[in-house]
Amino acid sequence: MSSVFGKPRAGSGQQSAPLEVNLAILGRRGVGKSALTVKFLTRRFISEYDPNLEDTYSSEETVDHQPVHLRVMDTADLDTPRNCERYLNWAHAFLVVYSVDSRQSFEGSSSYLELLALHEKETQRSYPALLLGNKLDMAQYRSLRQRAWPWRAGSGACFSRSLPAWTSSTCSTSSTRQYGRHGGRWRRTPWPGPFSSPRRGPCITRPHSRPGTGWPAAPSTHFLLLA
Numbered sequence: 350m351s352s353v354f355g356k357p358r359a360g361s362g363q364q365s366a367p368l369e370v371n372l373a374i375l376g377r378r379g380v381g382k383s384a385l386t387v388k389f390l391t392r393r394f395i396s397e398y399d400p401n402l403e404d405t406y407s408s409e410e411t412v413d414h415q416p417v418h419l420r421v422m423d424t425a426d427l428d429t430p431r432n433c434e435r436y437l438n439w440a441h442a443f444l445v446v447y448s449v450d451s452r453q454s455f456e457g458s459s460s461y462l463e464l465l466a467l468h469e470k471e472t473q474r475s476y477p478a479l480l481l482g483n484k485l486d487m488a489q490y491r492s493l494r495q496r497a498w499p500w501r502a503g504s505g506a507c508f509s510r511s512l513p514a515w516t517s518s519t520c521s522t523s524s525t526r527q528y529g530r531h532g533g534r535w536r537r538t539p540w541p542g543p544f545s546s547p548r549r550g551p552c553i554t555r556p557h558s559r560p561g562t563g564w565p566a567a568p569s570t571h572f573l574l575l576a
């Protein structure tokens with residue numbers, strides 16, 4: 350028996366057995382969760398798909414030379430988290446998405462982050478989570494006030510857990526930026542970041558694990574990049 354992102358998994362004694370990782374993509378309607386999922390699966394931006402479909406997709410990936418069986422749940426909540434147990438009890442990690450051209454979607458992401466914080470409290474576990482601002486190609490439609498969000502948010506509930514945050518564009522390939530925490534303050538670091546790869550598949554790093562659990566010391570030590 351060994352642990353996969355902190356959850357016990359049987360029969361993983363063999364070196365070749367892939368890690369199994371369940372990732373739930375959360376966020377308000379229209380932020381681009383389905384587009385991100387489709388792009389991750391097909392490596393392309395596809396504008397026509399069923400946006401209301403909530404489904405789970407599988408992908409075999411190689412991360413740090415290790416096979417990973419990744420399952421991605423593209424959730425379809427309305428404007429607030431609903432029937433959350435379906436993904437809370439299933440996922441090992443969470444990607445909370447907002448759209449950089451929608452202040453409402455950014456503010457809505459805090460309800461998901463609060464939900465995850467409550468979930469961690471109730472289960473006495475910590476879960477890797479990442480906040481991702483999508484539609485970076487629409488950044489010109491931000492208001493001046495909106496441009497200050499990532500820094501404003503640094504002192505707010507959204508980032509109270511040292512949550513790693515990224516911005517991306519699903520429909521272009523070159524505009525991904527990392528908002529990393531440096532010396533207790535948030536600042537933008539340019540892409541390519543430390544986890545860049547030509548293919549931009551999911552990058553999962555585990556620099557610090559709690560001894561014996563395979564679980565990270567802090568949520569910010571896990572990064573998953575799908576865009």
Ligand SMILES: Nc1nc2c(ncn2[C@@H]2O[C@H](COP(=O)(O)OP(=O)(O)OP(=O)(O)O)[C@@H](O)[C@H]2O)c(=O)[nH]1
Nearest residue numbers: 378379380381382383384396400401484518519520
């Ligand atoms: N400009 C731009 N449009 C995007 C991007 N990503 C997604 N979209 C568009 O945004 C719209 C909503 O995308 P979806 O992927 O359906 O969003 P969703 O979060 O899955 O929405 P629900 O399924 O309703 O929860 C679609 O018209 C997409 O084509 C992006 O990076 N840039």
